[in-house]
Amino acid sequence: MRLVLVGPPGAGKGTQAQYIASNLSIPKISTGDIFRANVSGGTELGKLAKEYMDRGDLVPDEVTIAMVRDRLSEDDAQDGFLLDGFPRNVPQAEILKKMLAEFGVALDIVLELVVDEDEVVRRLAGRRTCSQCGRIWHVDFDDKKDDVCDACGGSLYQRDDDKEETVRRRLEVYQEQTAPLITFYADEEILVGVDAAGPVEEVTGRAMEALAPYIG
Numbered sequence: 001m002r003l004v005l006v007g008p009p010g011a012g013k014g015t016q017a018q019y020i021a022s023n024l025s026i027p028k029i030s031t032g033d034i035f036r037a038n039v040s041g042g043t044e045l046g047k048l049a050k051e052y053m054d055r056g057d058l059v060p061d062e063v064t065i066a067m068v069r070d071r072l073s074e075d076d077a078q079d080g081f082l083l084d085g086f087p088r089n090v091p092q093a094e095i096l097k098k099m100l101a102e103f104g105v106a107l108d109i110v111l112e113l114v115v116d117e118d119e120v121v122r123r124l125a126g127r128r129t130c131s132q133c134g135r136i137w138h139v140d141f142d143d144k145k146d147d148v149c150d151a152c153g154g155s156l157y158q159r160d161d162d163k164e165e166t167v168r169r170r171l172e173v174y175q176e177q178t179a180p181l182i183t184f185y186a187d188e189e190i191l192v193g194v195d196a197a198g199p200v201e202e203v204t205g206r207a208m209e210a211l212a213p214y215i216g
């Protein structure tokens, strides 16, 4: 199975990517992992990417695409893969389609984690981080009434990333960038949405159910 996983920040995409890939016995390929592997492995593409990153510039699309192509050419990706973090936009989706066609294959499915915005805000904005041990607590899920870490007694604070206005802005940016990609895959008739609310195992269960008809 060749699949792409998309989902907004706070939908637990990284965790789901891992579980779904492991359930399907396919490699999880995230752009973050590919970048790190190329940079630490000192590949030509890694060196090139590092030059941009060291200058504080964005790594150009061509470099990312070349890294994805290399990764998809590896042995373990020949019988399937789960892509996480790529493609990010319609031009990248078109390039991926062409690239896979050259390999003689195609995407089977694009799985979209669907969440309610207010649910994401509740999930992220309720997080409190321990200033001493770094452990994360949740005001609702851990029934945290005080601002004290139960593990070490340190004081808890809300990270800037978890502030409601930051979360809402990230969601807006995501919707803006991803909406055209979702439309693209809906038009290709390979888009499947999965409700990503609730406990991790339940979401994985729903994802596997949604994928079942496509598992050959």
Ligand SMILES: [Zn+2]
Residues within 6 Å of the ligand: 130, 131, 132, 133, 134, 135, 149, 150, 151, 152, 153, 154
């Ligand atoms: Zn602590």
